Amino acid sequence: MLPGLGAVATTFIAGVLLARKGLAKPIGSLTQMGTIRLGKRTEDRFPLVRDAVPLASLDDLVFGAWDIFPDNALEVARHAEVLESRHVDAVAAELAQIKPMAGAFYPEYVRRLHGTHVKAARSKAEMVEQVREDIRGFIERQGAERAVAIWCGSTEVYIAPGDVHQSIAAFEAGLAADDPSISSSQIYAWACLKERVPFANGAPNLCVDFPAAWQLAREMGVPIAGKDFKTGQTLMKTILAPGLKARSLGLQGWFSTNILGNRDGEVLDDPNSFKTKEVSKLGVLEQILQPPRYPDLYGNIYHKVRIEYYPPRGDAKEGWDNLDIFGWLGYPMQIKVNFLCRDSILAAPIVLDLALLLDLASRASMRGTQEWLSFYFKSPMTAPELYPEHDLFIQSMKLKNTLRWMIGEELITHLGNEYYD
Amino acid sequence: MLPGLGAVATTFIAGVLLARKGLAKPIGSLTQMGTIRLGKRTEDRFPLVRDAVPLASLDDLVFGAWDIFPDNALEVARHAEVLESRHVDAVAAELAQIKPMAGAFYPEYVRRLHGTHVKAARSKAEMVEQVREDIRGFIERQGAERAVAIWCGSTEVYIAPGDVHQSIAAFEAGLAADDPSISSSQIYAWACLKERVPFANGAPNLCVDFPAAWQLAREMGVPIAGKDFKTGQTLMKTILAPGLKARSLGLQGWFSTNILGNRDGEVLDDPNSFKTKEVSKLGVLEQILQPPRYPDLYGNIYHKVRIEYYPPRGDAKEGWDNLDIFGWLGYPMQIKVNFLCRDSILAAPIVLDLALLLDLASRASMRGTQEWLSFYFKSPMTAPELYPEHDLFIQSMKLKNTLRWMIGEELITHLGNEYYD
Amino acid sequence: MLPGLGAVATTFIAGVLLARKGLAKPIGSLTQMGTIRLGKRTEDRFPLVRDAVPLASLDDLVFGAWDIFPDNALEVARHAEVLESRHVDAVAAELAQIKPMAGAFYPEYVRRLHGTHVKAARSKAEMVEQVREDIRGFIERQGAERAVAIWCGSTEVYIAPGDVHQSIAAFEAGLAADDPSISSSQIYAWACLKERVPFANGAPNLCVDFPAAWQLAREMGVPIAGKDFKTGQTLMKTILAPGLKARSLGLQGWFSTNILGNRDGEVLDDPNSFKTKEVSKLGVLEQILQPPRYPDLYGNIYHKVRIEYYPPRGDAKEGWDNLDIFGWLGYPMQIKVNFLCRDSILAAPIVLDLALLLDLASRASMRGTQEWLSFYFKSPMTAPELYPEHDLFIQSMKLKNTLRWMIGEELITHLGNEYYD
């Protein structure tokens, strides 16, 4: 179930439908295309992830969504211009069947959008109830065994966690009192938790990342994850920064700019929405490079992130990064990365993986924050006493060793000294 | 002890001298600047590597070298124009004292250089003996306790391992018979092994990577490592490729070109030397991406590597990479990386780390191929039954878990599920 | 009439057909899209070029071709994958009608291609006669009033002009004697001149650029032009270099590399064909920057050009340039240009403009080398006593002032001091 039926959601749905028919491959999905090494290198056991752990199959999925515009998934996919018409045409009938339920939408949190297909409710508490009814109704109509929800809606304006977010009771009171710190995405998250539907958040909004939500997830026995899908530029950043750090190369400055022309770009042209995104994007370097631990290498980094709305690009955004690094004796060097990427193409496989892995976690009785899914997020949620882990390679190791642990296989350390004496 | 007193060697020596005086930092050196996590995340134990394991100190180092030109280290450093004059000036007196011993040099292996400061010997066997005498003499003159050698000479023409390389006996016979498959760098390596001097090879030459050398190293109890320092473009490649693979993104083509204007560029302008380098550079992607295991993602990669001699750049070379990748449903994207780097600045800290870590390994009675030092090489040496590991992040994990294992600390798996019941 | 029915020729033909139907615009064509200022700035007279001078109309064109493979223009266009299927489909019937006449082809001049649809002739002289018959037959079949030929075939191996190229008599003797310095493209050119068909050469081959051809063109009253269409990287070079020179900025080095995967890339992978191209590409800078006149600025340029066959790109080639420049007091700066271009898309409008402008020149009784068309070529042909002009802006001025001169308008000097007392 997808709050937000836009470019990402329809690219995800169309792709699953195409993959089922054998018309295209779900590239970028670790669960479908990736392998996991089990045992020693010389054992040569490298099954696909989907064969190693008991994931739901693509054939078992059904799709539901909410949106603040009434267009069905076919109309949205055509308008988004992410997929070529040969791809959309091949699954047009199925896409046309997917019609969004009316959105739970308070416009003050996304100022650039003016939804027309929205629910009315006397209070935010009642709004939660309406969403819960939607969930139950959808599951019943589809005859589904269980559900998972992934937030695919727009970035909301920046909200700092407040008193209302500190406990279940406070949050429930806030819902009843229409507290302005409770945004639309929090309402979806709360409704899902109440219905024991695992929930992941693909945007940088607070949404499901505050003490009351953590607590409710644990009480209801529901796994949660977030936040902000790690796609283009930040993905590159969490690949490159660990590489620099591994080699003890210093960093003096990192400038990142992004040009994009889709609805996401339009929303982020609002400084309030951009702030939420900026906080999500800026934290990455600090956590990977740990300036206090490495004052000589990373103690004085100038990090700047820009997102520029630039319509000629549509969904095919472009990132440009400049890194001012320094090596032996402080000599400066520069790295420039130009990434001609596609927003929804990079996000869609993450939606799929998160749906399947959260469902797996739920069946394995894992509940609350799933730190091992940090791999997929720009701002990973963690236990309160821990720092978030942003290094893509540590995240990957954590994810795979968690899978190994779930199926009782030996954890991998890459020591490998047994091959030498 | 450094066979090859050129830009890399003098940048390394000058840097150690400057660091000792507190005039510059040995940036890029994992042993000096890096930390190692010990225990659980919440224990907050992150000592510097040099404090966690008993490495020799920078203050204890003395430097010796061989070269085929008679210039002392000061003259070489000035000519190389890697370091600014304020840096060279500050250690000029010490550099001027470092005069290379005459080189063991057979010109057919490096055709663009015409050495004038070379040894004469009646056979390659005798040449080995002369180098052994140099080693013993140097150690005695310096009053050194022990020695380590790092090959910092030029890339030799391509030589495939032959019969002469298969056993100690065959190699010794080949030395006596002046076998043309035995190049200058192999002579240095053999002499060092005979003198129980740990040896690392910074170039892609065969040098110390063939069965006879592996066997001799084990018999003499000497650790060895190689080959080809992982610096600019290949370093980036082993950072980026694991990132793509971690996310199951496909790769259609990778084009790499390099412009550089130093002596290395001049030597590699000879197609025979370039071939040695090309083999070293091309293998990287195949080993990381494993096409046979991922036919849909990496089954059809067009990988091309070029090195172009371009004098305007001197030592400050520039790499340009273009990656044609594809994501969800096969949609193409592009990544371009422009690396304005400095060859010797990236190589110097590797020389230092290898010297200190090989010395440590030797004292810890580790002998033969040190796979855990793969981190530093474009073409890592491994046990014959294993594939080389090129992924920088696995290499880093392997190195650090080896250090943890040496000092009896718990290996790290990044599982961390103890924080979430 | 097009010797060579490949990607460029079919992109040109399809585009003209589409433009006629109003389905696409002939972007990149100066004659169709460009304007020309007439009179003073304040007169506001800026007609389209095609309205200012009496050009043939797109509606009047018919297309003929030769090729060494028998595929018709539809098959070629589909295989070339330059145009999207919606474009090819819209003119499929017309394209299918265009079937190439058998090629005059001696394989030793293009070693990577193995033609199957070729003429047999007892001598090169007879080959010329066969091509002449083709021309007459085509004109008669089509009921055309007049013809123009543009070489759109592959780059031939490098041939320096020899004795056989010095006079009409020598060349005719060489044809009879099958002189090896007379390549296939020269045969087409000679046949066209004999038939009074204006001829332009889109490749760097000698073709129509040697004394005997210049003389024959003048004797027969035929305009000729060449050589080597100025498209991607060289186009950029002739834009940037005049800009640097205008500002008296110095140049130390210029490195250019190109990755491309079409048939052109395949042919240029042969070092002999590449040499022809390299000569054409290297001369540009020297002529624009004039090192002897500017020894301090351009006396020591390191200029290197590479073309790399890289199949992932197909026709959508990519150029990467690095310029090492210097300014005030010699301080270095760098400019890097990354051009994601499309070979045939850039060449097609040049074919159109040359056809129309050569036809115009012919009707205006202009004969021999047309220097004013230098604008379109990497290696412009000039009178023997002159140097070629490579600066795109001087070329453009020359072209436009020539058009003004042809129609009796005042030449433009951009003085404009009349506006300020």
Next chain:
Amino acid sequence: MLPGLGAVATTFIAGVLLARKGLAKPIGSLTQMGTIRLGKRTEDRFPLVRDAVPLASLDDLVFGAWDIFPDNALEVARHAEVLESRHVDAVAAELAQIKPMAGAFYPEYVRRLHGTHVKAARSKAEMVEQVREDIRGFIERQGAERAVAIWCGSTEVYIAPGDVHQSIAAFEAGLAADDPSISSSQIYAWACLKERVPFANGAPNLCVDFPAAWQLAREMGVPIAGKDFKTGQTLMKTILAPGLKARSLGLQGWFSTNILGNRDGEVLDDPNSFKTKEVSKLGVLEQILQPPRYPDLYGNIYHKVRIEYYPPRGDAKEGWDNLDIFGWLGYPMQIKVNFLCRDSILAAPIVLDLALLLDLASRASMRGTQEWLSFYFKSPMTAPELYPEHDLFIQSMKLKNTLRWMIGEELITHLGNEYYD
């Protein structure tokens, strides 16, 4: 005389001093390094500009300045870190002698700077008088024959021309009444005009570009020019855009960003100052590409310009441009330009050329706006009835034909048909 003794001014002064001593070349200066063709190509007359027209010699220059900080030119040059110490050292004594006169400074026009070395005046009219006295005093002290002033100060906040700028009388009244539309730079310009000192404006401020100033310049017989030195990114834009237009290639979008870390970057971090700069930078494309005249090619351009303060770069700023262009039938292509430039190094030779050429113009009795100097400016000043000309190549032609006209040489049209009957 230089209002603003910062990085640009001191780089200019130091460079002239170095060039006089033969220690460095005034690269980037058209007057010193450039040549001018006189007569026909075959006459081979290409004198240096400084030999063709009677310019003042570098040896004749003396330097004066105003600034709002009291540091002398040596202190400023050391702090700016534009020039290497070997260059500054060589002219240190002369630089130390150049001490700025106190600045005429109203802080509301440059909000990020807090000057300490400023004049006090009861009104802006009195401030003009103080500056006039400075000028007369300087000329007398130096024994100079004549003076020229070039604005090298910071960019002021955006001011639209108002009533006060429409006539000499209105402006003089405004000075007396401390009109807030009269900024510091206008005060300098007015004082210079009153003293018959030719004045050029290197920043985008109004300064000397409004009707009252035009009129006063004509009445006093003083040449003026402006505005905003055309250096890094805009220089590239006015090179590339005419190239695209010459070839009738379409443009869909142009995104430009700049990272820089000098005082200029700091000032432009204030949105009000940035607005002045943005207006100056944005107009360029529209004037070159003329959307109304080319609706199919340039009717729908998305043009965005960003300047980002990024301290790691200091004066060595970096521009990154992305152009979305389209060719034949509308097919898209991309050009990316990465310019590693140096702000003051590019500006210094412009200061020199403008000083010498304005002085020449003054002696040639040219007065008022000098459109032929457009070559040097981002926002060229023109007669009110004309549009500004931004095309670097037309600007260069205009400049050189003006010089030819001044010395009675034939204007060049590049027709050259005389070589081909």
